[in-house]
Structure formats: structure tokens, C-alpha cells
Amino acid sequence: MKKIIAVFAMMLAFGYTANAQQKKVATPAQQQETIDREALKKAVMKDITTLSENMEISDSQLTNLKGLFEYKHKALADKTLSKEEKDAISDAIEAKLRAGLPKDQVGKLDESPQLLYQLTH
Template sequence: MKKIIAIVTIMLALGYSANAQQRNATTAVKQQNVEKVAIQKAAQKDLKALSDFVQLDDNQKQAFLGLFEYKHRDLATPNFSQERKDILAEVMEAKLNATLTADQAEKLSKNTALLQQLTH
């Protein structure tokens, strides 16, 4: 009888523990989805600001959307140092200038506020 009670108690404890772990995993997945949506919205906001200022074709829009998602994903990383932020801004500016045509890049470089928003 003692063995049966011990086995039932162990099974209940294991079942409870497994259920608690599953809830924690579900919460973590929901949090990741929320962060992913926030990153996508921020990237779309940057893309809209750029496309409102400079005429972009579909290939450029797709390339910039991926670039801006990369930027916001990196900036959302915990413990992202100021030095890494500065390097990211330089990389963003270089990729913007490389992807845009000469006229578009020149027009963007004159709008320092927008350039600052897109690179930082």
C-alpha cells in the first residue's frame, strides 16, 4: 500500500512539473512572437519613411525591409553596447548608399534627420 501511494505521488509530481514547464515554454514563444511583430512594424515604419522620401522599386523595398529588420533585431538585443550601435549605424549607412542609386543616395544624404532615423 505504501508503494502504491508513493508511486501515485511521484506520478502526480512529475505530471505537475511537466505541465509547468510547458506553460513556461508557451509564454516564451508568445513573447518571441510579440518581439518579432514589433521588429517588423519598426522595419516597415523605416521603409515607409524612406519610400516616402525617395522613389524605390520593388527590389529595393524588399532589400531595405530585410535590412531594417536586421537593424531592429540587433538593437533589440540585450546588452548591445554603444560601440556596436555605432558600427551598426556605419554598416546601415554603407548598405543604404550601396543599394540606392547615386541620385537617391545624394538626396538622402541631404536629409540628415531621415538618415539618422534610418541608421540608428
């Protein structure tokens, strides 16, 4: 009886260590998620760089704008949205962008409609 219990314990021990040494492969969904995060960060930094090339941005504005641009890219990346829904999101982003900037910076945005379109679409 003791030998049977010892053999059973050895089988469990070897099975556990063999299982622990197997490499776990990331699923395609997990790989896609990491790619999406990297693409999101690049897109946000591109928007911030574009805006900072045209006007001076304070640190507090930078923090707020990062959140806004992250929201923009996440929302507009949804493939199920119609063109009207995407336009509504772009209009909301434009309103939030105007609300977060001082009047002189909003004036610079108004002078450059192409920049405003790039930041909101």
C-alpha cells in the same frame, strides 16, 4: 489474466485521451517571441514607409531594404551591446543603405541627415 490485461489497456486508453484533451499554454518566452516578431514587422514597415515618403523605391530595392531593416532592428534590439557596438552596426547599415541606392537617392539622403539618422539608428 485476460481481465487484468483488459483493465490495463482501458487505463492506458483513458489516460491517453485525457492527456490529449489538455490545453497547452504557450510559455512566456514563446509569447514574447511572437510579440517581438510583430514589433519587428511594424518597425521595418515604419522605416520603409519613412523612406518611401521621401523618395521613390522600386520593388527590388524594397525587397533588399526589408532585409536590411530587419537586420538593423534585430541587431540593435540586443540589450548586451555597448554604445560603441551599436554605433558600429549603425555605420555598417548606413554603408549598406548607400550601396543599395542609386546616386540620386543617396543625394536625397545626404540632404536630409535627420532621415538618414532615423533609418540607421
